[in-house]
Amino acid sequence: MAMGVILMPENLRSKLGDEAAKELVILINDSIEAVKKQVLETATDRFENRVVETKTDLEKQIAEVKADLLKQIAEVKTDLLKQIAEVKTDLLKQIAEVKADLLKWMFAFWVGQIVVIFTILNYMLRK
Secondary structure, three states, X not given: OOOOOOOOOHHHHHHHOHHHHHHHHHHHHHHHHHHHHHHHHHHHHHHHHXXXXXXXXXXXXXXXXXXXXXXXXXXXXXXXXXXXXXXXXXXXXXXXXXXXXXHHHHHHHHHHHHHHHHHHHHHHHHO
């Protein structure tokens, strides 16, 4: 790791001596590196914990939204099935009415045809 430059005052260096001054600088640099490493580890741990918390919160929110959507889908499905049943009932009723009208008009047509045929036959037989 890169060590920072520490400038030691000349008075301190002369009182400690060159060898002691170098050792003091090494001790200070080692302490700084240890603190940096500890701060980085703490920050990394906090970040990882925050990521886990965020992931848990997101999973919870996703589960809630999913449950809400499934509930809404079920409600819409129920409404659609109800509306389909109502439309089916109305269509069957209208089909029955059309059948009845068709039978009535068919009966009127055939009765009219029979009357016309009997009239023509009656007219032809009289001559």
